[in-house]
Amino acid sequence: MKKFYLLSLKFCKDKRGAIAVSFAFMLPALIGFFSIAVDGSRFNAERSRLNDALNQSVYAVAITNNGNNTAAFRAQNNNQVVSYLSYYFPDKQISENDVTVTVNNQLVPGPGGTPIPAVDYQVNARVIANPIFDLSKNGSPGFSSNVTITGNGLSGIVRRTLVVNPSPGDYVFVVDFSGSMAEDSAQSGLTREKLLKKVVRDIGDEIFDLQDGSTIGIVPFGSGVPVILNKKNYASSQSKEYGCSFIGKMHGRFEKLDWNFWYNKPGGKGLPTEISKYVTKTDDALYDYYWYISDFQGYRIDRRRTNWLIDNNYCRQSGDKLLCDADPKSDIHNQLNQYKLKEQYSDFVAFTALEEDYHSILNSGTVDVAGTVSGDYLFDESNVRTISSFHNSYSLYKLPPDGDRSIFPATHYSCNWASPIKTKLETLTTISKPMYYLLELSTHKQIINEFEGMKPSGGTNSLSGLLRSVPLIAKGKNPRKIIFVISDGDDDFPKLRQDMMAKDNLCGVIKEGLKKYPANTSTTESDIYYISLVHNNTIKDWAENCVGQDNAFIATNIKELMDVIRQAIYKNEIEYLNPNDVK
Structure with a gap:
C-alpha cells in the first residue's frame, strides 16, 4: 500500500506542469459556457419580466385612451410605460427613448356583423442587461457587455372596442354658445x-x-x-319675454330679492342713493319701453299715442306725466310694492352692480358657495330661479324719444346677448324665444x-x-x-x-x-x-x-x-x- 502511494505521488509530481497548461487553455471556454448557461437563463427571465411589464403598461395606456395624437399625449403614454418598466426593473435606468407606443384605429365586426369602432394599442420597449462575466473584449465565448432585451412580440397589444348596447342613460350637453x-x-x-x-x-x-x-x-x-317664457312682453300679441335661468344659493341679502318686482327696473352701476330719484329713472325707462311699443303699432301722434297707451292699460296719466307699467307685480307706484322698494333697494343696487362687474348673476360676490354645494340643493328643481329678461335697453339702439334724458336701461341679468333685438329693435314685436335656450x-x-x-x-x-x-x-x-x-x-x-x-x-x-x-x-x-x-x-x-x-x-x-x-x-x-x- 505504501509503495502504491509513493508511485502515485511521483506521477503527480512528474505531470503537474502539463495539467496546469491544459487547464489554463480550457478555463476561458469553461467560463464562457458557464456564462452562456447562467446569463442566458437570466436574460430569458428578464425578457419574461419585460413582457409582463408591457402587458400591464399597454393596458394602462388603453384605459387612458388619449389617442396618442399630440406631443403631450404621446409623452403621457410614454411616461406611463416608463413607470411600469421602472417598477419591474428597479435597478435599471429606463428612458422614454427606449419606449414605443403605437395606436391604430380599426373597424371590427360587432353584433350582427355591423362594424364598430375599435382602437389597437401596442407597446414595445427595450432594456439593457449586463452579463455576470464580460468576455467579449478578449474574444471568448459569451455575451457582450450590453445586451438589449426586447419584447417577444406576443405581448404588449390590446384592443379597446365600443359596445353598441350600453345601459340606458340620461345625457346632457352643456354647450358654449358665446x-x-x-x-x-x-x-x-x-x-x-x-x-x-x-x-x-x-x-x-x-x-x-x-x-x-x-x-x-x-x-x-x-x-x-336663457330659457323660453310664456310671458307676454306687451309689444304685440305674438311677442314674448324670455328668461335667464340659474341655480345657486345667494348670500342672505340677495336671497330675499323679489324678481317679480325688480326684473324690469334699471340696474347696474351708477344708480342714485335716493329712492325718489330712482323712481324717476324707472319711470323714464318704462315710458321709453311703451313709447317704442306704441311706435311699432303706428301711433306716432302724441295725443293718439297717449290715448292708446292708456286705453290698453300700459300707462296711466299722473298730472302732465304718463306712468307706465302693465304688470301690477312690478309697478313701482303700486302701494303693495312700496315695502319691497324701500326694504330691498340697497341690496338690489349692490346685486346689479356685481352683475355688471362680472357679467353674470353667478359671481364671487353673490353666491353662497357652502349653501350651493350642501345636501340636495343643486338637485332640487324647486331651487332653480328665472329672471325675466325685460327688453328695454333701447338707448343702445336709438336715442330716447325726446333726445335729452339719460336713460338707465334695465339689466338683462346675464342673458342679454341672447336677445333677438340685438340685431333689430323692431323684432320686439315678434319675439317668441331667445337666440338659444x-x-x-x-x-x-x-x-x-x-x-x-x-x-x-x-x-x-x-x-x-x-x-x-x-x-x-x-x-x-x-x-x-x-x-x-x-x-x-x-x-x-x-x-x-x-x-x-x-x-x-x-x-x-x-x-x-x-x-x-x-x-x-x-x-x-x-x-x-x-x-x-x-x-x-x-x-x-x-x-x-x-x-x-x-x-x-x-x-x-x-x-x-x-x-x-x-x-x-x-x-x-x-x-x-x-x-x-x-x-
Missing part, C-alpha cells in the same frame, strides 16, 4: 357652432335609434342660460331639430351652464347620467368656478349627488366630461379641478368629437390580442 362659436373650426368648411350641431345630430341619432329610453337634454350657455330631457329627435335653429352670441360663463344642468339631469330616470361640457374658450371670469371646483369639490358633489338625489333615484353611474374645441389652458384647468385627466379632451374635428363622446356613452371592452389577430 359669440366665438361662430368662428371657423379646425374642420374644413364648418364653424365651431356648426361642428357642434353636426356632432350632436349624429350622436343624438345613434342614442335615439337605440330606443331604450335614453334621453338627451341641451343647456346652451353664454354669460348665463335650455332644452329639457327628451326621447325624441325633435330636440335636435330645435337645437339646430339656435344662434350663438355673448360671453362665456361655463359655471352657469354646469350648475343649471344638474337639476335638469337629476330629473332623468335612467341608471346612467353623463354631463358633457363642450366649450371653445376661457370663461370671462373663471375665479368662482375654479374656487368651487378646487376648494369645494363641486364636480365630486355633482357626481355623487346624482347617485343620491332625488330620494330613491335609480342612478348608479354618473360622470362629467370636458371637451375643448380648441387648444387652450381650459383642458388643464378642468382636468385638474373637475373631471380628471381621463375625462378631459381636446377634440377639434368631427371624428375626434364623435370618438370622445362615443367612448363615454358606449361601454368599452379591453382585451389582450394575439399578434396574429392584429390586421
Whole structure:
C-alpha cells in the first residue's frame, strides 16, 4: 500500500506542469459556457419580466385612451410605460427613448356583423442587461457587455372596442354658445357652432335609434342660460319675454330679492342713493319701453299715442306725466310694492352692480358657495330661479324719444346677448324665444331639430351652464347620467368656478349627488366630461379641478368629437390580442 502511494505521488509530481497548461487553455471556454448557461437563463427571465411589464403598461395606456395624437399625449403614454418598466426593473435606468407606443384605429365586426369602432394599442420597449462575466473584449465565448432585451412580440397589444348596447342613460350637453362659436373650426368648411350641431345630430341619432329610453337634454350657455317664457312682453300679441335661468344659493341679502318686482327696473352701476330719484329713472325707462311699443303699432301722434297707451292699460296719466307699467307685480307706484322698494333697494343696487362687474348673476360676490354645494340643493328643481329678461335697453339702439334724458336701461341679468333685438329693435314685436335656450330631457329627435335653429352670441360663463344642468339631469330616470361640457374658450371670469371646483369639490358633489338625489333615484353611474374645441389652458384647468385627466379632451374635428363622446356613452371592452389577430 505504501509503495502504491509513493508511485502515485511521483506521477503527480512528474505531470503537474502539463495539467496546469491544459487547464489554463480550457478555463476561458469553461467560463464562457458557464456564462452562456447562467446569463442566458437570466436574460430569458428578464425578457419574461419585460413582457409582463408591457402587458400591464399597454393596458394602462388603453384605459387612458388619449389617442396618442399630440406631443403631450404621446409623452403621457410614454411616461406611463416608463413607470411600469421602472417598477419591474428597479435597478435599471429606463428612458422614454427606449419606449414605443403605437395606436391604430380599426373597424371590427360587432353584433350582427355591423362594424364598430375599435382602437389597437401596442407597446414595445427595450432594456439593457449586463452579463455576470464580460468576455467579449478578449474574444471568448459569451455575451457582450450590453445586451438589449426586447419584447417577444406576443405581448404588449390590446384592443379597446365600443359596445353598441350600453345601459340606458340620461345625457346632457352643456354647450358654449358665446359669440366665438361662430368662428371657423379646425374642420374644413364648418364653424365651431356648426361642428357642434353636426356632432350632436349624429350622436343624438345613434342614442335615439337605440330606443331604450335614453334621453338627451341641451343647456346652451353664454354669460348665463336663457330659457323660453310664456310671458307676454306687451309689444304685440305674438311677442314674448324670455328668461335667464340659474341655480345657486345667494348670500342672505340677495336671497330675499323679489324678481317679480325688480326684473324690469334699471340696474347696474351708477344708480342714485335716493329712492325718489330712482323712481324717476324707472319711470323714464318704462315710458321709453311703451313709447317704442306704441311706435311699432303706428301711433306716432302724441295725443293718439297717449290715448292708446292708456286705453290698453300700459300707462296711466299722473298730472302732465304718463306712468307706465302693465304688470301690477312690478309697478313701482303700486302701494303693495312700496315695502319691497324701500326694504330691498340697497341690496338690489349692490346685486346689479356685481352683475355688471362680472357679467353674470353667478359671481364671487353673490353666491353662497357652502349653501350651493350642501345636501340636495343643486338637485332640487324647486331651487332653480328665472329672471325675466325685460327688453328695454333701447338707448343702445336709438336715442330716447325726446333726445335729452339719460336713460338707465334695465339689466338683462346675464342673458342679454341672447336677445333677438340685438340685431333689430323692431323684432320686439315678434319675439317668441331667445337666440338659444335650455332644452329639457327628451326621447325624441325633435330636440335636435330645435337645437339646430339656435344662434350663438355673448360671453362665456361655463359655471352657469354646469350648475343649471344638474337639476335638469337629476330629473332623468335612467341608471346612467353623463354631463358633457363642450366649450371653445376661457370663461370671462373663471375665479368662482375654479374656487368651487378646487376648494369645494363641486364636480365630486355633482357626481355623487346624482347617485343620491332625488330620494330613491335609480342612478348608479354618473360622470362629467370636458371637451375643448380648441387648444387652450381650459383642458388643464378642468382636468385638474373637475373631471380628471381621463375625462378631459381636446377634440377639434368631427371624428375626434364623435370618438370622445362615443367612448363615454358606449361601454368599452379591453382585451389582450394575439399578434396574429392584429390586421
